[in-house]
Amino acid sequence: MMIALCLMPFLGRGQGSTSLNLQQCIDIALQNNQAINKSEASVRESQYKVKETIAIGLPQVNGQVTANNNxxxxxxxxxxxxxxxxxxxxxxxxxxxxxxxxxxxGTSYDANATLSVSQLIFDGSFFVGLEAAKTYVDLAQKDLIRAEIDVVESVKKAYYLVLINKERLRLVEQNLGRLDTLLNETQLMFDEGFAEKIDVDRIRVSYNNIKSSLKSSQRMIELSQRLLSFHMGVNVNAPVVVEEHISDIAFDPSILDADLAFKSSDRVEMQLLGVQEDLAKYELKNIHVQYLPNLYAVGNMGYLTGANTIGGLTKFGTQWFGFGTIGVQLSIPIFDGLMKRQKAQQVRMRLEQLEYDQQQTAMAIDNEVFQSKANLLSAIDQLTFEKENMTLAKDVFETTRLKYQEGIGSNIELVDANNSYITAQVNYFNAYYDALLNKVNLEKSVGQLYRRGL
Structure with a gap:
């Protein structure tokens, strides 16, 4: 957290750059992302709501001054x-x-000043409302956790995209250097009469295509960095430079077994539905206690006066007379046309709907976990396959290049081998990125993507 706070001033500027790792990006996002800030404000609002409810049970004092021209x-x-x-x-x-x-x-003018006090002695709705208000805080906190999970997911995926684009740029630069060397060698062979002009032109076409890809890769890095800055909640014009490489991100095989100990109740979505159910039960309880009487202690005191002139109202010592009362007020509900009963039935129907929502959400979560695990397994298999293909394509290219340099291979074979090697590299890192995304999806589905305090 201290690292994140120290880095914020640099990220807020439009100049310079800051090198960050994944955890630092997440820490900054948790402090700056607008969705999280909004949810935190909602938590504070719910806390003030609790204080407002408590205030209902405290003495209520009101003062009133009136002056009339009759x-x-x-x-x-x-x-x-x-x-x-x-x-x-x-x-x-x-x-x-x-x-x-x-x-x-009467008189032409009169005035009075009154001070009234009331104190709640018994009101069932107050005590139920106090419990429900605290549950609203829990609901807001659960919603904050959900926002934090979504932000961490977005930051991780954007961070991995930056890493993949960095690797793609590195591959393009390597391919460009390799073709540049090959082009120079072929040009020398052509100059010495050991190669044809078409051989030079064929390699130059590939070389120009790679140069175009280089510019595109550079732009993709800039776009992915801006996307990462956006999810972090910082100035998108401030360059966020990630310090890690794609090879630094390792797959944790244990994540594939996380579903064995996973319960759908661990997901914040199920917890949110549980809090909503508690709130509905409090609402039903509040309707029931409204059948009980309400008891308040009340009292008021004041002074009044009357005069035939406005100036007479200011004779406070002689013309103002005091009054006061103290007592209790008991309100007994007798019959409301069955209105409370109909309200209770509505809440019961809402509770029934929440029960169906919980069942449906639990099944959807179980299916999401199963699908995320299957997708990750498929992505890892594909990654292994593409890695093997890239190794083979590299061997084929090196062999073809040696044959061409020794004069026993053709230029066409060399260009084809280089193109196959480039394609294999691109496919490998595309598979690597897909595997990372599916790993994030599985971590989220089993509730291990982000936990507060961890």
């Missing part, structure tokens, strides 16, 4: 017997109880 006071109606006498404007036959008098109460 430009039209509300009118109330009272009977005559309430006033203790008859209304002189009422008809003589009307009794006091029938006599209605409109009266307006």
């Amino acid at each position: 430009f039209a006071l509300r009118t109330s109606f009272i009977t005559g017997d309430f006033l203790g006498g008859s209304d002189p404007n009422a008809p003589p036959s009307a009794s006091p109880s029938d006599q209605i008098t409109p009266i307006s109460f």
Whole structure:
């Protein structure tokens, strides 16, 4: 990790180059790749969600200040017997109880300042939500691990591509040097009358083709280096120079036996489905506890005043009067039209779907492991075959070259032997790259590609 952190400033520049090995590239990618950074932010978000849920169980305190201009006071109606006498404007036959008098109460201005406090005593949804919030953290962490595995896979494959392209460039340079020597020798033989012009031209055609391949190989290295930088999450314009060679990457035969001790539950995909199942169970539990009462302790206190002028509201010492209450609030659910029951049924159907997903994913993983192992075995067999072909093609070329130099071989045979040797080399390293990719696929399928802390 310290190596990765030290190398970051160099990789962020567009100038210069840094030589890295595979592990250093992986370390830098785990620190800089945008997909991983996004998943890490999701983990932090879920942790804040837990804190938010905990805050629900803490005292809730709110303050409120209001000031009103009562430009039209509300009118109330009272009977005559309430006033203790008859209304002189009422008809003589009307009794006091029938006599209605409109009266307006209040002041032109009023204000109040209130402080309210509530404390949760019992709410089943709170405790279930607290457990579920912690499970959300687990879900985000599992998703982070999956992102890290995908990034490691991409970095490894891009790194191997750089190594293969480096080897291809080396082969092209060797072939170019070999043909250059052959072209000079044939030119001398032609000058001395021991070869024909067509022999020189035939070799020159092959020489020109190799020169064209050289430029193409150089461009492929640059492209593969940019791809590696992209997966590492660093500036793609900063040249990442790998220090290893393809021959440094050895196949570990033990990986072929990794499936014997492998269980599908070791894969992060199965673990993610397990966490989703836990969340669905918490949701079902939350629906059930909503049938229970909720109990809160509540209290509020404040001051209020009234005046016929705005300035009267500021007489805090004489015109403001206090009030306060304290108590408990019990909320009892009685009937909700069977809404909670329907919600519970939906969650049960989701749990059933998750069970099918787990079964299908387990079978898909088992098939992936089997196929990855078969592909790697086939790739290793092909690699052995191509290696033997390359050795034979090299022997044929060397023999044909000696025969040509001694004057008992033809120019056509030599060019054909060289072309066959080049083809055998290309096929060998293509097979080597396929074997490396299938090795990565098998490592991922059995859960050994990347593990946190290892």
